[in-house]
Amino acid sequence: MILAAEPEPNRRWHATVVLLLVMAVLSACTRPQPYLALQGRTMGTTYHIRYQGSAATPAPEALQQRVDARLQAINRSMSTYQADSTISAFNQAPPGTQVPIDTDFAQVLALSQQVHQASNGAFDPGVGSLVNLWGFGWPKPTQPLTQPPTPAAIAAARGHFGQLPAPQDGHLHKPAPMRLDFSAIAKGYGVDAVAEVLREQGVQNYMVEIGGEVATRGQGPQGERWRIGIEAPGTAPGEKTVLLRLHLGEAALATSGNYRNFVEIGGIRYTHIIDPATGYPVREPPLSVSVLAPSAAWADAWATAFMVLDEEQGLALAEKQGLAVYWVYGTADAPRMRHSSKMVSYLEAAEVAKFDK
Ligand code: AMP
Numbered sequence: 001m002i003l004a005a006e007p008e009p010n011r012r013w014h015a016t017v018v019l020l021l022v023m024a025v026l027s028a029c030t031r032p033q034p035y036l037a038l039q040g041r042t043m044g045t046t047y048h049i050r051y052q053g054s055a056a057t058p059a060p061e062a063l064q065q066r067v068d069a070r071l072q073a074i075n076r077s078m079s080t081y082q083a084d085s086t087i088s089a090f091n092q093a094p095p096g097t098q099v100p101i102d103t104d105f106a107q108v109l110a111l112s113q114q115v116h117q118a119s120n121g122a123f124d125p126g127v128g129s130l131v132n133l134w135g136f137g138w139p140k141p142t143q144p145l146t147q148p149p150t151p152a153a154i155a156a157a158r159g160h161f162g163q164l165p166a167p168q169d170g171h172l173h174k175p176a177p178m179r180l181d182f183s184a185i186a187k188g189y190g191v192d193a194v195a196e197v198l199r200e201q202g203v204q205n206y207m208v209e210i211g212g213e214v215a216t217r218g219q220g221p222q223g224e225r226w227r228i229g230i231e232a233p234g235t236a237p238g239e240k241t242v243l244l245r246l247h248l249g250e251a252a253l254a255t256s257g258n259y260r261n262f263v264e265i266g267g268i269r270y271t272h273i274i275d276p277a278t279g280y281p282v283r284e285p286p287l288s289v290s291v292l293a294p295s296a297a298w299a300d301a302w303a304t305a306f307m308v309l310d311e312e313q314g315l316a317l318a319e320k321q322g323l324a325v326y327w328v329y330g331t332a333d334a335p336r337m338r339h340s341s342k343m344v345s346y347l348e349a350a351e352v353a354k355f356d357k
Pocket residue numbers: 122123124125127131136181182183184185255256257272273274275276300303304307308
């Protein structure tokens with residue numbers, strides 16, 4: 001009896017161990033992988049990344065090195081702050097010369113030419129000399145402007161972006177005096193490039209943000225679609241006042257704003273967004289425009305274009321192009337919102353009820 005009974009506890013022990021092992025394996029499969037955060041500085045601003053790590057992804061430090069290397073390459077291409085960047089070489093080159101350009105530059109140029117055409121010239125990276133003339137360029141003017149530039153100076157600084165040909169054999173012909181400024185698209189392009197690095201490294205779920213331009217993919221830490229807030233115009237730097245939240249799946253959101261970046265000349269406020277049709281800062285731009293699109297570069301360029309277009313032109317073009325756009329007009333104390341029909345599915349139900357009267 002004793003002998004016969006002996007295997008019994010052993011078998012139970014085995015069964016328990018096997019069960020525990022199975023449970024351990026199961027819980028390893030189902031235990032959610034942690035979300036990690038990376039942050040740093042680039043393009044004169046900050047970047048933030050949240051992503052879900054897994055056994056397939058590199059260590060956070062190694063991932064950050066790849067991200068930083070990618071961002072440095074983009075800066076070497078299109079930073080006007082760097083004297084040895086591709087864009088600085090183009091801007092310094094005399095008209096009539098062929099300037100060697102890199103692949104990032106060529107891609108941003110091609111995207112810019114598309115948005116320039118589709119926005120009827122509202123988006124125009126040829127405004128570099130005007131941006132400098134109005135005191136928004138780099139290096140910043142040593143003395144603040146006391147009066148607006150003269151009409152002759154404005155006429156002389158007008159760009160001719162539409163005259164730029166397509167690059168050939170890695171070279172771009174400079175047909176006329178021109179300073180390029182990719183500030184209105186470079187951050188978005190950087191977001192797309194970082195997102196690509198993450199995907200290449202096996203990351204499935206992420207949020208990438210550079211200076212307010214964002215791209216997301218998959219799920220956030222709560223297992224839901226990422227919810228991204230649009231900042232209320234008038235919010236001071238460092239503060240967080242959310243105007244509304246959007247549900248993003250795999251999408252990008254860029255915002256162009258007028259409430260932080262402006263100069264005062266003779267008591268009049270001028271925005272940093274130039275109307276390429278006049279050479280003057282846009283007169284009464286929206287407080288902010290947010291665009292949601294599959295790529296952050298595309299969203300970034302269009303958000304700037306909608307700062308230039310007037311209210312009715314902008315809405316008509318957004319509908320024609322099938323773009324999801326959200327405008328804030330009025331004042332920070334009494335904002336007035338508008339949105340294109342494509343934006344509706346991304347707004348939370350409560351927000352639609354509040355704003356869509
Ligand atoms: P964003 O914050 O993306 O709207 O970019 C604004 C920056 O783009 C400005 O500070 C200028 O350097 C540049 N910019 C100004 N006006 C235009 C324009 N009409 N098209 C393209 N870039 C512009």
